[in-house]
Amino acid sequence: MKLIIGGYAQGKLNYVLEKYGAEASKIFDGEIPENIEEKRGIVVINHFHNWVKMKIAHDGCPEREIFEFVEKYPDCVIISDEVGNGIVPIEAFEREYRERTGRILVELAKKAEEVERVICGIGQKIK
Amino acid sequence: MMTLIIGGSGSGKSAFAEDYIVSLSKEKKKYYIATMQVYDEEGEKKMERHRTLRSGKDFSTIEQTVDLKKSTEKMEAGDRTALLECISNLTANEMFAGEVPETEEVVTEKIVKEIETLNKEVTHLVIVSNNVFEDGQVYDKTTMAYIRAMGRINEMLADMADEVVEVVVGIPLVIKSKNA
Numbered sequence: 001m002k003l004i005i006g007g008y009a010q011g012k013l014n015y016v017l018e019k020y021g022a023e024a025s026k027i028f029d030g031e032i033p034e035n036i037e038e039k040r041g042i043v044v045i046n047h048f049h050n051w052v053k054m055k056i057a058h059d060g061c062p063e064r065e066i067f068e069f070v071e072k073y074p075d076c077v078i079i080s081d082e083v084g085n086g087i088v089p090i091e092a093f094e095r096e097y098r099e100r101t102g103r104i105l106v107e108l109a110k111k112a113e114e115v116e117r118v119i120c121g122i123g124q125k126i127k
Numbered sequence: 128m129m130t131l132i133i134g135g136s137g138s139g140k141s142a143f144a145e146d147y148i149v150s151l152s153k154e155k156k157k158y159y160i161a162t163m164q165v166y167d168e169e170g171e172k173k174m175e176r177h178r179t180l181r182s183g184k185d186f187s188t189i190e191q192t193v194d195l196k197k198s199t200e201k202m203e204a205g206d207r208t209a210l211l212e213c214i215s216n217l218t219a220n221e222m223f224a225g226e227v228p229e230t231e232e233v234v235t236e237k238i239v240k241e242i243e244t245l246n247k248e249v250t251h252l253v254i255v256s257n258n259v260f261e262d263g264q265v266y267d268k269t270t271m272a273y274i275r276a277m278g279r280i281n282e283m284l285a286d287m288a289d290e291v292v293e294v295v296v297g298i299p300l301v302i303k304s305k306n307a
C-alpha cells in the first residue's frame with residue numbers, strides 16, 4: 001500500500017496517475033469499494049478524508065474498515081488531504097473528524113511501504 | 128540543547144516527542160510540563176489519552192498553564208530534561224487569561240523569554256508546537272492575533288532551537304538539523 005498526502009488542490013491525483021499510469025488505475029472517489037471484480041490494475045482511493053468524514057457522520061468505524069481493506073488490497077494507493085494543520089474548530093464534529101483522520105493516517109503510514117507528500121504537484125518521499 | 132517539534136492535530140507529534148525525550152534522557156530526571164486547561168469532558172478525555180501515552184515512561188508531571196518560569200521551582204536539583212506540551216495551549220492561556228485579551232506582542236515576548244530561561248535550567252528541552260497555519264480561513268481579529276503570535280513564537284523558538292522536527296502522519300522530518 002502506498003499513501004499520498006498533501007494539502008488541498010496540490011495535484012495529488014494527477015501525480016498518482018502520472019506515476020502509475022491512468023489506464024491501469026481504478027479510481028474510487030471518496031469511496032471504499034466492498035468488492036472489486038476486475039483484478040488487474042491499481043486500486044486508487046481518492047479523497048480518502050471525505051470517506052472518513054462520511055463514516056464518522058454515520059457513526060461508522062472508518063478505522064476498522066480501512067485497515068481491513070488495505071489487508072485485502074495490499075497494492076492500493078490511498079490519497080488524502082492533510083486536515084489537521086489549522087485552528088481547532090469550534091464544532092465538536094469537525095474536531096473529531098480532524099483528529100480521527102490524522103490518527104488513521106498515522107496508522108496507514110506505519111503500514112504503508114511508501115509515503116509521499118505532494119506539494120505543487122511534486123512528490124516528496126517521506127517514507 | 129533544545130528541540131522544537133511541530134505538527135498538526137492528530138499528526139503523532141506527541142508520541143514522537145515522548146519517545147524522543149525518553150531516548151535522550153537516560154538516567155536523568157524527566158519532567159512533563161502540561162499546559163492544557165481542562166474544563167470539559169472532551170478535555171478530560173484528551174488529558175487521559177496523553178496520560179496513557181506517557182504511562183510507564185517515568186515522567187514527573189508539572190501542571191503549568193501560565194507563567195512557565197514557575198515550572199523550574201517545582202523541579203528537583205540535578206540533571207534533568209523537560210518536555211513542554213504545547214505552545215498552542217500556552218499561548219491561548221497567556222492571551223486569554225484576563226478579562227480582555229493580552230496583545231500578541233506581550234504574549235510572544237513573555238513566552239519566548241520564559242522558554243529561554245527554562246532552557247538554561249535543563250540539559251535538554253523538547254517543545255511541542257502546533258501547525259495552526261494552513262486552513263486558509265479568515266477568523267475574527269482576536270483569533271488572527273493568536274495565529275500571528277503562534278507563528279512568531281514558533282519562528283523565534285526555531286531560531287533558538289538546535290534542531291526542529293516536523294511530524295507528518297507520524298513520520299519525523301528534520302527541518303533544522305543539529306549537525307548543520
